[in-house]
Amino acid sequence: MSEIEPIVHIVDDDPDVRDSVNFLVSSLGYRCVTSASAQDFLRALDDQRPCCAVLDVRLPGLSGLELQNELQRRGSAVRVIFITGHGDVPKAVRAMRHGAIDFLEKPFDDQVLLDRIGEALAESREAIERRRRQGDLERRLSSLTDREREVLAHIVAGRTNKAIAAALDISVKTVENHRHNLMSKAGVTSVAQLIAWASEPGQISA
Template identity: 80%
Template structure:
């Protein structure tokens, strides 16, 4: 497995469940890490690699729902799938409202779990890509001059070069020069791409 291969974390205090899920995910080639508690999971979590956690609700120490809250607080990219023999409607509703991909009752259908894992990993990878893109963009935009920042704000607002020139009391040619410079610094190939990047909500 490569270092960037996605990881399935299995967090359950029942060794039979850990073994069962580990066997299932390894049968289709996933890398997995088994943990007996929420804290053990937090100690080994790599949030820079696409991942999902197959998580029991009842755990020693932090519960599964409390762990989900902690992941949200950290802005973690990991996808959350609950599997529980003690599930009930209030817990499931809370879990889903806080971003869990699914809440499966034990015994669960193997294919359903694998499908949800695939969805969770895709979402996790997209969050990591957006986070990396945002970090890169912020670093590049930090190099903009004050005037370039003013032009960028007006471009994002949808104003034309002529309107920007009037607002800033500069020539259209000067606006175009600033637009070219800020796009070069941002690494954008078009104004539409620049606006999409700059307007994109933070991942999380």
């Protein structure tokens, strides 16, 4: 399957800034989408593909920092790079603490911005992949029966088939059947892989 094309969003109420950043970034082959406000950006956002947002701190309506908060609230994979014509250390500190890739003061170094965009898109890809894996894990886990969950918890705890059978008052053969079904549903081929799968955050515990 071919890799999904990433998008660089440029959000600034100054058309000259939008045009200049768009020209710079698109010259490297990136697909760019420009917006004059946070609301326009949110309407254009496709959160299923890797993307980053080059945001001005001061925007009409929702500010850049407020937009960053909204993206976090949504659990978005968008990664943010702030640009500003007004040096503001407290705002920069706040933005970085909330996960911004960088906080650049205009006029910024073109290469620094391009480097940060590369970092932001790489992080966005990783976030989307983590979200995909978590969704897959949750779907597989939801397919388990209550008894399979019980057996899995014992397997994760390192107990033998015999010990599991005794704890659940079932036969060793039944435990083996449950283990086979668990491995099939988890899409793994060994007990070690099954334990690793079940040990993912938010999965199952003994």
